[in-house]
Amino acid sequence: xxHRLRSSGEIVDRFHRLYFxxxxxGGTWADTRWLGIPVAKCPLDLWVxxxxxxxxxxxxxxxxxxxxxxxxxxxxxxxxxLGAGQVVTVDTDIHEARPxxxxxxxxxxxxxxxxxxxxxxxxxxxAERVLVVLDSDHRREHVLAELRAxxxxxxxxxxxxVEDTNxxxxxxxxxxGPGPLExxxxxLAEDDRFAVDRSREKFLLTFNPSxxxxxx
Numbered sequence: 227x228x229h230r231l232r233s234s235g236e237i238v239d240r241f242h243r244l245y246f247x248x249x250x251x252g253g254t255w256a257d258t259r260w261l262g263i264p265v266a267k268c269p270l271d272l273w274v275x276x277x278x279x280x281x282x283x284x285x286x287x288x289x290x291x292x293x294x295x296x297x298x299x300x301x302x303x304x305x306x307x308l309g310a311g312q313v314v315t316v317d318t319d320i321h322e323a324r325p326x327x328x329x330x331x332x333x334x335x336x337x338x339x340x341x342x343x344x345x346x347x348x349x350x351x352x353a354e355r356v357l358v359v360l361d362s363d364h365r366r367e368h369v370l371a372e373l374r375a376x377x378x379x380x381x382x383x384x385x386x387x388v389e390d391t392n393x394x395x396x397x398x399x400x401x402x403g404p405g406p407l408e409x410x411x412x413x414l415a416e417d418d419r420f421a422v423d424r425s426r427e428k429f430l431l432t433f434n435p436s437x438x439x440x441x442x
Contacts, residue, residue, distance in 0.1 A: 238430045239397040245431065246398040255433075261303065263325055265296030267389075270429040272300060274438075275387075278357070278426070279304045282384050284311060286353035288346055290337035290372060291361035291389070292317035295324030302329040314349055316342055317362065337362050338371040350379040361389035364402070369409035377417060380441045386420060388437040396435060410436055418442075 245268075249256035255266050265272070279287070279301070287301050292315040305311030306329070314331045324332070331349070335342040337360075350356045358376045360369060369388060380386045391407040393399040414420060419441055426438035 242392065242431055243398050246392070246433075260296050260300040261325075263296040263299050263323075264294050265300055266293060267297060268431060268433045270431055271433055272297075274426050274429070274432070275301070275359075276304055278385055278387075278438075279311075280308070282355060282357060283308065284353070284355045284357040284381075284384060286350055286356045287311065287313050288350065288356065288358045288376065288379070289313060289315040289361065290317075290359070290376075291315075291363075292321070292324065292332065293319075294321045295330070295332075297359075297361070298330050298332075299325045299327060302327045305329050312349075312353075314346060316346070338368065338375055343375045346376070347379055354381070355384055356381050357384045357387075359387045359389065360406075364390050364393060364405045366404035366406070366408045366412075369406045370412055373409060373413040373417075377413075377420070380420075382441050384441055385423070386439040386441065387434065388439065389434055391435050391437040392433050407436060410439070414439075 245254050248254040255268055258265055258269060289298055292298060298313050298315040301313045312329050316333045316337045318336055320334055333342055333345060356379050358380050360372045377386060388406050388410050391410060393402040394405045396407050420439040422436050423438045423440040
């Protein structure tokens with residue numbers, strides 16, 4: 227008798243693992259591009275980002291973890307369509323092929339380095355609406371430090387989005403160890419200004435379960 231799945235959640239988790247692990251063969255998110263630039267994200271999450279950006283209209287979007295700049299270009303393209311908005315993106319590595327765009331500012335350094343945090347805060351000080359996306363070092367302590375460093379610049383009604391909360395067995399990469407989701411859990415226990423917005427997980431498959439944090 228074939229094995230029967232016990233719930234829709236188990237079906238989603240199995241597909242999630244299948245989709246995620248396909249990157250080991252160069253597929254799915256390892257071969258997702260925006261205007262020709264690699265963007266290592268789930269397309270369903272990119273669609274949700276588009277909805278959030280359209281609804282909240284941030285004047286500034288802060289991204290940690292630039293990589294090749296595909297997601298920064300995605301956000302800049304959304305701002306082009308909306309006619310306003312700037313992206314500041316932070317990474318320790320500089321990829322020569324990352325795209326140039328008038329709406330993108332690249333900062334080089336660790337996202338939790340005081341110098342970088344101060345630069346971002348200065349840019350955010352002049353913006354009425356600020357959204358933050360964390361996608362750099364995924365170890366728990368680093369993500370927790372990012373959450374604490376950037377929470378204050380997120381404006382009420384906007385979002386502090388923590389990427390890749392699916393690792394460490396949630397439901398992928400069980401060998402990873404404490405990561406983004408564990409950082410989110412600790413952060414929410416100490417900062418009641420934010421709450422998980424489950425409505426942003428409406429497509430069932432998301433790389434960021436419990437990672438869409440809306441500021442009250």
